[in-house]
Amino acid sequence: MKTGFIGAGKVGFTLGKFFSEKGVKVTGYSSRNTSSAKEAAQFTSSRYFHEMGDLIQESDVLFLTVPDAAITPVWDQVRQYPIRGKYICHCSGARSAEDAFPGIQQTGAYEYSVHPLFAVSDAYTAYQKIPDVFFTIEGNTAHLGKMMEFLKNAGLQVQVIDPSCKTKYHAAASVASNLVIGLLDMSLSMLEECGFSREAALGALTPLVRGNVEHVLTDGPAASLTGPVERGDTETVCKHLNCLDTPSDRALYSLLSERLIPLAKAKHPERSYRPLEELLRSFEQEEL
Numbered sequence: 546m547k548t549g550f551i552g553a554g555k556v557g558f559t560l561g562k563f564f565s566e567k568g569v570k571v572t573g574y575s576s577r578n579t580s581s582a583k584e585a586a587q588f589t590s591s592r593y594f595h596e597m598g599d600l601i602q603e604s605d606v607l608f609l610t611v612p613d614a615a616i617t618p619v620w621d622q623v624r625q626y627p628i629r630g631k632y633i634c635h636c637s638g639a640r641s642a643e644d645a646f647p648g649i650q651q652t653g654a655y656e657y658s659v660h661p662l663f664a665v666s667d668a669y670t671a672y673q674k675i676p677d678v679f680f681t682i683e684g685n686t687a688h689l690g691k692m693m694e695f696l697k698n699a700g701l702q703v704q705v706i707d708p709s710c711k712t713k714y715h716a717a718a719s720v721a722s723n724l725v726i727g728l729l730d731m732s733l734s735m736l737e738e739c740g741f742s743r744e745a746a747l748g749a750l751t752p753l754v755r756g757n758v759e760h761v762l763t764d765g766p767a768a769s770l771t772g773p774v775e776r777g778d779t780e781t782v783c784k785h786l787n788c789l790d791t792p793s794d795r796a797l798y799s800l801l802s803e804r805l806i807p808l809a810k811a812k813h814p815e816r817s818y819r820p821l822e823e824l825l826r827s828f829e830q831e832e833l
């Protein structure tokens with residue numbers, strides 16, 4: 546299916562380049578600024594469209610790769626053109642297709658959200674990573690089979706999710722990426738309080754963090770768990786909690802430690818974690 550892009554930014558460049566390398570006919574780009582659309586067209590050996598209507602007419606599939614807040618305003622422009630039978634997609638993780646394209650049923654077009662579980666930070670190189678990236682899709686059920694076939698034939702790994710799960714799915718991605726950054730930042734600040742420079746702290750954490758993430762990704766969370774919670778070492782956990790300076794840091798440490806206990810129990814069903822559970826609960830009652 547011939548595929549066009551409205552919004553020549555990081556994701557538009559990346560998907561267009563990937564599709565064109567996989568033999569999908571990329572019609573081209575329209576964007577807010579002429580220069581972005583021209584650059585994207587050059588990068589993907591496709592065309593720049595001055596008129597959005599011409600791009601729409603020549604495309605079977607349209608990706609609205611604009612910032613989340615611009616998706617519905619751009620959709621309001623797109624729906625002014627004849628779009629019956631066309632596949633209209635956005636790439637936001639936070640919005641469902643139905644929410645982003647209000648009134649699409651009346652136009653005869655089919656709505657989809659196609660979200661890459663990946664941070665696209667460079668418009669020119671990220672396409673090389675796309676074979677490893679996982680995409681989720683939700684939207685018009687009647688034509689989902691055809692859309693899946695198109696995306697899979699184009700070389701994407703895609704999983705269908707229920708629209709009602711879209712927000713939870715996006716929150717899950719944030720937990721694994723953004724919130725981990727919050728935890729690492731907390732650890733770096735604590736090391737700085739121990740006399741490390743920021744640079745030395747980053748260097749010191751690198752093998753620990755890399756090894757941990759690689760272990761979890763290979764063997765799963767329970768098999769990778771080590772440390773005082775796994776050992777049921779209530780005294781050490783208590784000392785850790787008492788050395789933290791703020792109620793929010795103590796609450797964070799305590800709640801995450803509590804989250805680890807079922808994993809520790811799965812690994813050591815013979816051990817009692819009751820004293821540790823009681824300690825954590827008493828801290829949480831104080832801090833929350």
Ligand SMILES: NC(=O)c1ccc[n+]([C@@H]2O[C@H](COP(=O)([O-])OP(=O)(O)OC[C@H]3O[C@@H](n4cnc5c(N)ncnc54)[C@H](OP(=O)(O)O)[C@@H]3O)[C@@H](O)[C@H]2O)c1
Nearest residue numbers: 552553554555556576577578581610611615636637664665
């Ligand atoms: N980047 C990521 O890591 C990532 C990951 C997953 C999903 N997504 C999703 O992908 C979508 C696009 O994100 P992005 O990172 O590619 O954003 P981006 O790099 O900021 O690019 C968005 C492009 O949209 C164009 N644009 C803005 N308003 C427009 C309008 N009213 N009409 C036409 N074009 C307009 C801008 O074009 P001009 O240059 O012409 O002004 C800009 O280049 C978003 O829904 C985002 O949530 C992004």
